[in-house]
Amino acid sequence: MYKVTVDIDQYAEGAILLDGLESAIIGIVEDFGSPGKKMLYSKQRILGILQERDLMLMGEAEEFYDYNILGLYAGEQNVVFLDLSLEPIKNEDNEWEYHVK
Numbered sequence: 001m002y003k004v005t006v007d008i009d010q011y012a013e014g015a016i017l018l019d020g021l022e023s024a025i026i027g028i029v030e031d032f033g034s035p036g037k038k039m040l041y042s043k044q045r046i047l048g049i050l051q052e053r054d055l056m057l058m059g060e061a062e063e064f065y066d067y068n069i070l071g072l073y074a075g076e077q078n079v080v081f082l083d084l085s086l087e088p089i090k091n092e093d094n095e096w097e098y099h100v101k
Contacts, residue, residue: 012037016074020053021046029080036077043070043081 008015012028014036024045030037046069050061070081085101 008039012039015039015077016079018069018079021049024049026082034076038077039079041079041081043083046081
């Protein structure tokens, strides 16, 4: 696997960035019907940042996240959040199951 540096300002021009939460960015997403690309943040990383940086307890971090981050609307290129990372696996009956990574 090789690493490629991405200039977010060029690749996702106009995307909303959350100050102080840059290390929680895990991707760039797009969807049909929405202009431009959006930043994808990890909810778990954000909670970790709030606990470490702001010395919040988990409950405080979750409440802050719910009201001040998840509830933020900053325009059509508003950020999106990954709540759980799933891994699709076929079981012995050849049906899909989804396991938390």
